[in-house]
Amino acid sequence: MILLFLIASFSISAYDTPNDAGSSITLKFSSSLPFISGEVMRKNSDGEFERMASICSSDSSWMDNFTVDGVEYFYKIVLTTEEGIVTSETVSAVSSPQWFHKGRTIMLVMVILVCGFILFFIREARGGKELYVRPIAGIEALDEAVGRATELGRPIMFITGIMDMDDLQTIAGITILRRVAKKAAEYEAQVLVPTSRSLVMTAAQETVKEAYYDAGRPDIFNPDNIFYLTDDQFGFAAGCDGIMVREKPGAIFFMGSFYAESLILAETGHSTGAIQIAGTAMPSQLPFFVTACDYTLIGEEFFAASAYLSRDPLQLGSLKGQDWGKLIFFALIVVGTVLMTFGITVIRNILMVR
Amino acid sequence: MKRQIPLLITFIVGIVMVVQYFIPRQPFAGLFDTFNQWFLIIAVFALILGLMNLVRLHVQKLRRMKGGWGYSIILLCGLVGTIFTGALWGIGTGSPFNYVFVNIQQPMGATMFALLAFFIASASFRAFRARNLDATLLLVAAVLVMIGRVTIGALIWNKLPHIAEWIMSYPNMAGQRAIMIGIALGTVSYSLRVILGIERTYLGGE
Structure with a gap:
């Protein structure tokens, strides 16, 4: 019993x-x-x-x-x-393997929705529809910074962060580097690109070379200006600081993924009197860049820079789609907040990724 | 072909990486790690390129006796010395390589990191000047958070730590999350442009 x-x-x-x-x-x-x-x-x-x-x-x-x-x-x-x-x-x-991760269904729905919007607006742009993109001060200032460095007769320094080519921010940084390098070539200025990863150095060398060719000035391209320093985080910061102090660049660009070295770099650059433009998607480093730099591309602005600069309708279309995605999230946040206030957890339960 | 093959590889790998996130079974389950390992292998070979570049530039600097050539001697000696100690006696605890790492490399890194405190002070001094309403709000919030997070804050007024916590948990967190949503959407949009080959500047040409 x-x-x-x-x-x-x-x-x-x-x-x-x-x-x-x-x-x-x-x-x-x-x-x-x-x-x-x-x-x-x-x-x-x-x-x-x-x-x-x-x-x-x-x-x-x-x-x-x-x-x-x-x-x-x-x-x-x-x-x-x-x-x-x-x-x-x-x-x-x-036991058996599954063909679909059911806990990630909402993620799949969101990806399809956002990608759907982006693809729709890319199609619209391809069809010739005019798309408005709000002015972004930091991107507008890129040319101004290059011009100012040229007027001062100083080089331009471009830092693509401390991560490798598998980081999307590094790729976005390389994209902006091309624009900066092309402008620098038009003005016959030199661009210094210290890198903390060998692959980034190779990609940056190719990008800057192409930019100088595009500008019709391959004769002034110097591959030695794009060089590898070290993989070590603070070793790289020390190396860049040394270059800033010795070379006194007229403009410094920080475009990529940064960690604790962000303020060390930006403050040293500020002390040299250079015009500084930063762009990163690292939320914890943004306050440092906002404080120490003249312009900062915050998160999505950084990723939008290449589309904004190229004015390519296809790229602008993707920005418009991204904005619609933002609208959906905004609506979900408002509705979810109201429902949660009344103790209704349905939206929270649906949106939870397991 | 020089452009088409990298674009095709990017497209296939990009799509596969998205798909593997939603399919838990093999062969998709291990793809993320496999691709990361492939990347590491490529990166290690690329390190040789970086080393060659570093040595070439500093040897050049020494030959031409350019300004700061003394630093190049230190760099090259450090590089060669570290490689040899590692290759001859290994990298384990007690080895010369480990001694160099613990007693030279680590303190130098720590020194650079410690400089951050002074840079934060100088940057804060500039940021917290009450030039306009926004800057004044920033100053007030910063002072409340700073005082509220140290012991003396509670002694001055026992509600200060709660105010500091409220600023960090609500207005600060709301701002951070707004930025993060923007970053997430920006990442999706940019990734899609790269995967579809609309964004191809990183390949070295438009």
């Missing part, structure tokens, strides 16, 4: 672990009775039960990550209590 009561107060279930690559079964259990130790036992259809893991009273689930997909496994839990040994009922499950 006591044993029946103990078994009844102990529930166990086994199921294929959802949203995974297979080879995993999850065991859920709950017990209201105190136990000294517990063991998870497993067997397949033609074998004997063997001990797989130990559990303690705070555990409520255990994941078996060593299963063969398509094979049925049987589980039971054996608890040692003060009254004696209690064994749970035997449950079974079969």
Whole structure:
């Protein structure tokens, strides 16, 4: 009678672990009775039960990550209590890989929606529709900064951050570098590009070379102006600071991914009297750049710079689509806030990515 | 072809990386790590290019006796010395390489990082000057947060830490999240431009 009561107060279930690559079964259990130790036992259809893991009273689930997909496994839990040994009922499950991560459905919907908007406006732009993009002071000032450095007879310094070419911000920085380098070539100015990654150096060399060719001035292109310093974060900052102090560039551009070195670089640049324009998508570094630089491209403005500068209708179309995405998020935030205020969690539950 | 093949590779890899996020099963499950490993392999080979560039420029500087050539001697000695100590005696604890790293490289990095405190002070001094209404608001908020987050703040007025916390958790967090939503959308838009080949400046040509 006591044993029946103990078994009844102990529930166990086994199921294929959802949203995974297979080879995993999850065991859920709950017990209201105190136990000294517990063991998870497993067997397949033609074998004997063997001990797989130990559990303690705070555990409520255990994941078996060593299963063969398509094979049925049987589980039971054996608890040692003060009254004696209690064994749970035997449950079974079969593991299998999934074709779709259901916890990310809302993410897929959002990606499709935003990409749909972007593609729609790219199509519109291709059809010749005029698209308005608000003026961005930081981007407008790029040419002015190059011009000022040229007037002062000083070089231009361009830093693409400390991350490699697998970072989208570095790619965005390289894109802006091309525009700056082309303008510098037109003005017969030199662009110094110290890099902290070898791949970035190679990409920057190609980009600047193309820009000088585009401007019709390949004769003044100097590949030695685009050089590798070090992969070390503060070593790179020290190297750039040294160049700023020695070469006294007329304009300094910080375009890419920056971390703690951002203010060290920007403050040193400020002390040299250079006009400074920064662009990054690192929220924690933005206040430093806003403080120390003349212009700062904040987050999305930084990614929009290449489209803005090129005036290519296809690129501008993508900006318009992005704005519509923003509108959707804005609407969701407003509706979600109102609903949450009244204790309705439906929007929050729908938008949660698991 | 010089342009078409990189664009095709970008398109395929871009689409695959998006798809793998939503499909947990093999072969998609391991693709993210696999591509990252491929990138690391390429980056390691590219490091040789960077090293060659570094050595060439500094040797050139020494030959021409350009200003600051003394620093080039230190750099080249450091480079060669570190490579040799690492290659000859390994990089484990107690090795000469480890000694150089712990006693030279790390303190120098820490020194640069420590400079940040002084740069923050000078930047704050400029930012917090009450020139207009916006700057005054910034100044007031900054003073409240700074005082509210140190022990003396609670001694001056016990509500100061709560005010500082409120500023950080609500107005500051709201601003941060607005920026982050913009960044996320900008990233999606830019990635799509790169994947579709609309943005191709990074390839070295328009």
